[in-house]
Amino acid sequence: AQSVTQLGSHVSVSEGALVLLRCNYSSSVPPYLFWYVQYPNQGLQLLLKYTTGATLVKGINGFEAEFKKSETSFHLTKPSAHMSDAAEYFCAVPLRRGANNLFFGTGTRLTVIP
Amino acid sequence: SAVISQKPSRDICQRGTSLTIQCQVDSQVTMMFWYRQQPGQSLTLIATANQGSEATYESGFVIDKFPISRPNLTFSTLTVSNMSPEDSSIYLCSGGLAGVGEQFFGPGTRLTVL
Numbered sequence: 001a002q003s004v005t006q007l008g009s010h011v012s013v014s015e016g017a018l019v020l021l022r023c024n025y026s027s028s029v030p031p032y033l034f035w036y037v038q039y040p041n042q043g044l045q046l047l048l049k050y051t052t053g054a055t056l057v058k059g060i061n062g063f064e065a066e067f068k069k070s071e072t073s074f075h076l077t078k079p080s081a082h083m084s085d086a087a088e089y090f091c092a093v094p095l096r097r098g099a100n101n102l103f104f105g106t107g108t109r110l111t112v113i114p
Numbered sequence: 115s116a117v118i119s120q121k122p123s124r125d126i127c128q129r130g131t132s133l134t135i136q137c138q139v140d141s142q143v144t145m146m147f148w149y150r151q152q153p154g155q156s157l158t159l160i161a162t163a164n165q166g167s168e169a170t171y172e173s174g175f176v177i178d179k180f181p182i183s184r185p186n187l188t189f190s191t192l193t194v195s196n197m198s199p200e201d202s203s204i205y206l207c208s209g210g211l212a213g214v215g216e217q218f219f220g221p222g223t224r225l226t227v228l
Contacts, residue, residue, distance in 0.1 A: 034216060036219075041224075042221060042222075043118075043206060043219040043220050043221040043222050044157075044206070044208075044219040045219070046216055046217075046218070049216050090156060090157070095159065100144075100145045100147075100162075100210055100212055100217070101145075101147050101159050101162055102147075102157075102159070102217060103159075104156045104157040104158075105156060106155070106156045107155075107156045
């Protein structure tokens with residue numbers, strides 16, 4: 001089975017600072033990878049996804065992530081944090097190769113300090 | 115993309131009772147799933163809802179406790195049976211197209227069991 005690990009359950013950054021949320025995957029072959037965001041009291045929204053092709057993936061709200069096979073990583077970044085970015089972020093991978101159901105990481109809560 | 119709605123959005127229930135959660139998708143999706151998100155935790159897949167047949171449950175979840183129906187491509191229900199306080203969670207429905215990987219999530223149903 002495939003899985004992901006998110007390092008850091010809480011990350012705090014100042015408004016305008018770089019956001020870096022870490023995700024490492026365990027898979028013998030390049031998987032599909034996803035980042036979702038959950039705002040308070042809401043469902044999950046897809047930020048971006050990696051399937052095949054370009055390893056630098058751009059998503060909504062200025063976020064991007066880079067697939068690095070050599071590091072088995074898919075870290076999420078944003079050059080300049082906004083107050084509205086405060087939320088819970090989840091990295092996810094299909095449970096099994098070719099499957100649609102997802103295994104979610106434990107999540108990282110992002111706090112943006114004014 | 116697909117827009118997914120859930121009813122009810124929240125409920126407070128007594129121990130030993132059952133609650134049925136409805137999930138409606140605004141367009142046809144191949145796959146529908148049910149997840150549980152316990153307080154302060156990540157999402158755990160309960161089952162894949164299969165159209166016209168029994169759902170496929172993940173380890174640790176059984177049909178007697180979480181019966182699921184999916185009579186057509188755009189509608190599914192999850193029942194939480196004989197509830198206990200440990201069932202207090204957010205229950206999320208999601209949908210997607212087979213082979214695409216990404217899923218779209220409903221807003222969730224926040225269940226509190228007293």
